[in-house]
Amino acid sequence: MSLLTVGSVAFDALETPFGKTDKIIGGSATYITLSASYFTKPNNLVAVVGDDFPQSMIDIFHEHGVDTQGLEIRNGEKTFFWSGKYHNDMNTRDTVEVQLNVMEHFDPVIPEAHRHSEFLMLGNTSPAIQKKVIERMAVRPKLIMLDTMNLWIDIALDDLREVLTMVDVITVNDEEARQLSGQYSLVKAAAAIQAMGPETVIIKKGEHGALLFHGPSIFFAPALPLEDVFDPTGAGDTFAGGFIGYLASTGDVSFNNMKRGLIYGSAMASFCVEKFGAERLFNLSTDEINERVAKFVKLSAFEIV
Amino acid sequence: MSLLTVGSVAFDALETPFGKTDKIIGGSATYITLSASYFTKPNNLVAVVGDDFPQSMIDIFHEHGVDTQGLEIRNGEKTFFWSGKYHNDMNTRDTVEVQLNVMEHFDPVIPEAHRHSEFLMLGNTSPAIQKKVIERMAVRPKLIMLDTMNLWIDIALDDLREVLTMVDVITVNDEEARQLSGQYSLVKAAAAIQAMGPETVIIKKGEHGALLFHGPSIFFAPALPLEDVFDPTGAGDTFAGGFIGYLASTGDVSFNNMKRGLIYGSAMASFCVEKFGAERLFNLSTDEINERVAKFVKLSAFEIV
Numbered sequence: 203m204s205l206l207t208v209g210s211v212a213f214d215a216l217e218t219p220f221g222k223t224d225k226i227i228g229g230s231a232t233y234i235t236l237s238a239s240y241f242t243k244p245n246n247l248v249a250v251v252g253d254d255f256p257q258s259m260i261d262i263f264h265e266h267g268v269d270t271q272g273l274e275i276r277n278g279e280k281t282f283f284w285s286g287k288y289h290n291d292m293n294t295r296d297t298v299e300v301q302l303n304v305m306e307h308f309d310p311v312i313p314e315a316h317r318h319s320e321f322l323m324l325g326n327t328s329p330a331i332q333k334k335v336i337e338r339m340a341v342r343p344k345l346i347m348l349d350t351m352n353l354w355i356d357i358a359l360d361d362l363r364e365v366l367t368m369v370d371v372i373t374v375n376d377e378e379a380r381q382l383s384g385q386y387s388l389v390k391a392a393a394a395i396q397a398m399g400p401e402t403v404i405i406k407k408g409e410h411g412a413l414l415f416h417g418p419s420i421f422f423a424p425a426l427p428l429e430d431v432f433d434p435t436g437a438g439d440t441f442a443g444g445f446i447g448y449l450a451s452t453g454d455v456s457f458n459n460m461k462r463g464l465i466y467g468s469a470m471a472s473f474c475v476e477k478f479g480a481e482r483l484f485n486l487s488t489d490e491i492n493e494r495v496a497k498f499v500k501l502s503a504f505e506i507v
Numbered sequence: 508m509s510l511l512t513v514g515s516v517a518f519d520a521l522e523t524p525f526g527k528t529d530k531i532i533g534g535s536a537t538y539i540t541l542s543a544s545y546f547t548k549p550n551n552l553v554a555v556v557g558d559d560f561p562q563s564m565i566d567i568f569h570e571h572g573v574d575t576q577g578l579e580i581r582n583g584e585k586t587f588f589w590s591g592k593y594h595n596d597m598n599t600r601d602t603v604e605v606q607l608n609v610m611e612h613f614d615p616v617i618p619e620a621h622r623h624s625e626f627l628m629l630g631n632t633s634p635a636i637q638k639k640v641i642e643r644m645a646v647r648p649k650l651i652m653l654d655t656m657n658l659w660i661d662i663a664l665d666d667l668r669e670v671l672t673m674v675d676v677i678t679v680n681d682e683e684a685r686q687l688s689g690q691y692s693l694v695k696a697a698a699a700i701q702a703m704g705p706e707t708v709i710i711k712k713g714e715h716g717a718l719l720f721h722g723p724s725i726f727f728a729p730a731l732p733l734e735d736v737f738d739p740t741g742a743g744d745t746f747a748g749g750f751i752g753y754l755a756s757t758g759d760v761s762f763n764n765m766k767r768g769l770i771y772g773s774a775m776a777s778f779c780v781e782k783f784g785a786e787r788l789f790n791l792s793t794d795e796i797n798e799r800v801a802k803f804v805k806l807s808a809f810e811i812v
Binding site for chain 1: 595596691692693694695712715716718724725726727728729732733734735736763766767769770800801804805806807809810811812
């Protein structure tokens with residue numbers, strides 16, 4: 203089934219203990235659509251960039267079957283830029299610089315052909331924009347998933363709480379779940395967030411895996427233990443893209459299928475961290491993905507006798 | 508099959524955000540033997556206490572079928588005492604007071620009847636004592652498992668490395684694994700520790716579950732997401748006791764059986780944290796344990812179609 207992703211397409215400059223990059227392609231919608239491209243089509247993208255955004259990067263979207271008619275290119279303006287530096291433990295990072303540029307007045311225009319998309323992924327942007335996107339759809343999608351971050355909990359909580367009443371799934375990391383709910387226990391945090399609207403709450407714990415709360419049911423997907431994490435940038439978005447891409451490909455939003463989606467999302471995230479930025483998502487094969495998923499089965503399967 | 512546990516039997520005084528206790532029964536061997544008692548017999552204990560140690564606590568061991576002929580009671584001396592205070596996140600704690608007392612000159616005497624035990628659990632004591640215990644066995648046990656802590660890595664690394672060449676399984680937490688190996692990645696840390704001797708390395712990550720490295724194979728057991736963690740004291744020892752108790756009950760030390768052992772250990776640990784100290788381990792039923800294990804199955808089972 204069709205998927206529409208709305209979020210940022212950006213330039214990132216990254217520094218990790220393993221090295222540093224100049225401006226490379228980044229942004230939530232970049233990671234989400236590239237990850238989802240291995241599962242589902244049509245794969246629609248709505249975002250905004252400046253006229254400094256290179257055609258070669260748009261070509262990468264096209265090679266992955268991403269429909270970019272909703273990618274607005276604003277003349278005389280510059281693409282959103284973020285640079286960050288990771289600490290030695292790779293779990294924490296500092297933002298070095300942010301240039302909002304075109305994102306400052308982002309007002310997403312949904313192409314007519316995308317307004318009937320059956321799955322909607324709201325990448326991390328302001329809750330006010332996320333709400334506008336939902337209102338601009340021609341019909342209510344079969345499933346709406348939203349990602350957010352601590353910034354919006356700090357400065358736009360009322361807007362966030364409003365859009366949360368309109369979505370089916372929210373993904374947050376453990377600290378954001380605690381901040382949004384005021385609960386330390388993730389079980390209590392998920393219940394509190396469910397009471398705000400979304401029936402399904404996914405709490406990402408990075409190298410410690412992800413928890414899926416669906417109504418009263420809980421499922422846990424481990425992260426793959428890796429020898430090295432080269433660059434964690436975009437891992438959460440890649441996870442979200444694999445999850446919703448898999449759901450869209452099957453059209454099945456049952457709890458059992460969401461479990462599988464969580465595993466596919468975790469597998470995609472485990473690729474993402476192996477190289478800088480989104481590079482590892484450019485050339486994956488179905489075999490590689492299936493082999494990676496088989497590792498998750500081996501890692502967590504046991505039989506009680 | 509028979510299990511022998513050597514470690515501490517102690518008094519603890521605990522303070523958590525939920526309350527505080529006076530002196531209650533604690534110590535690594537206490538948690539290990541109580542947890543293992545739900546799985547295997549004979550369940551032999553070697554430890555030392557002072558004459559201040561109450562008969563009522565020894566009765567609790569007997570009610571659980573623990574053979575206490577190796578529990579030395581030293582007249583005119585006092586039992587090992589530890590008090591600690593947990594921070595609000597329950598993941599970190601401060602030691603408030605330690606009185607070594609009888610543990611200062613602990614020289615474990617293994618009763619003749621215990622020297623043929625088929626499974627040997629070396630609870631957290633000095634590596635020198637752990638080595639003595641192995642040397643005092645009449646025959647080399649089928650499986651020797653060792654727990655240790657940062658203190659011994661700091662002050663007795665040579666002794667620890669020596670005893671590591673003599674054991675099959677080591678359990679450490681993630682920080683200890685990193686400290687012992689000098690590797691941040693847990694995959695690399697486990698490989699480095701395996702190279703020191705033990706074929707099997709279990710890395711405990713508390714609320715984030717546990718990793719089992721067995722030769723080149725990896726298995727991950729999640730922790731049960733809980734609404735409240737009341738007191739984490741002894742959870743690691745309870746986990747170890749459930750693991751080795753399950754292995755001893757089956758006599759099977761294969762990787763597949765160790766996976767089950769990890770789940771049983773995790774289930775036992777999930778009980779332990781529900782009340783202060785070892786209290787929750789005093790009166791469990793087989794039904795309760797099986798129900799808890801079923802929750803782990805539900806939490807982590809998925810099917811790729």
